[in-house]
């Protein structure tokens with residue numbers, strides 16, 4: 001922690017884990033819990049940065065793998081860093097690129113065999129697909145999904161890319177495993193991720209000293225360990241204790257594939273091992289029940305592509321569940337996407353208009369639907385934060401989840 005980056009917990013739930021707080025960064029504060037908007041390629045797809053701010057997002061998360069391949073992290077560096085490049089004045093995050101590299105740039109499900117559920121296998125590949133990434137103890141060699149070029153990521157390369165991108169919060173390079181990997185593989189992978197964490201901290205320290213005159217960039221260690229309690233606890237404990245050349249992690253990410261039913265349990269194991277005065281980011285969740293479970297177990301910030309991705313397919317989140325505005329029932333519905341929603345879309349447009357835009361394949365459909373879904377998600381997490389501070393978390397959880405899941409339309 002430095003004067004430029006810090007975390008102060010505020011109100012703590014009776015279970016001692018869930019909490020509110022404030023992350024202080026060189027580009028502004030983030031009140032937590034908070035949902036971080038995803039801008040994978042230095043843009044929140046279809047939405048102007050002014051609208052991202054207006055819908056209440058406090059920070060944006062971009063992806064090191066994508067920006068390394070296109071336009072190149074050196075170009076983002078020359079532009080003055082991610083925030084300046086994309087005209088987003090607030091706090092920024094970059095993830096390490098590890099997940100994208102190891103899921104071969106196309107997502108695990110498209111490459112790993114779909115019928116492998118329940119199997120324990122370290123190399124289940126779908127017919128007709130080839131593995132585009134190879135992991136060894138030093139790093140990962142992979143093939144670009146854009147043009148087939150071969151590249152190599154190591155902890156040092158990921159740190160260099162993320163320093164060039166210049167986000168306020170960066171993540172250590174880690175190996176991502178799947179729930180299909182064997183316990184033996186998870187143990188070996190965890191050793192590798194911990195060794196990479198040491199190298200990331202060392203390189204981060206070196207780059208921080210070299211790059212004087214730039215705002216401090218915080219580095220989060222990533223806790224892996226799949227669904228195993230002993231591995232998760234050991235990983236969290238070891239990362240929290242790690243110090244290399246006087247540098248320690250400023251916060252922590254909770255990574256890896258998580259089964260929905262165990263999400264709160266696993267986050268709880270990890271957070272009970274982590275120091276209370278450092279923030280914790282859970283990668284890749286956006287469903288209302290997952291937010292409540294993760295926040296109750298001690299997670300502070302979240303990111304996920306789903307609210308904007310499904311918006312582009314006309315799927316709309318409301319407090320009363322999710323519906324598709326493309327269906328015929330909305331053709332003559334002149335009400336808003338969601339009654340009582342305070343977003344720009346709901347203030348100015350009807351379901352009938354959105355229905356028309358999607359049917360006509362107009363670009364504005366994606367913009368308006370994304371603004372609503374992102375606002376819904378940001379506001380839900382904001383409301384959870386308020387409920388913790390007002391001492392009514394349990395009541396709000398029961399009310400919000402009862403309403404969302406009782407009437408999926």
Ligand SMILES: [Zn+2]
Pocket residue numbers: 337338341342343344345346347371372375
């Ligand atoms: Zn709305």
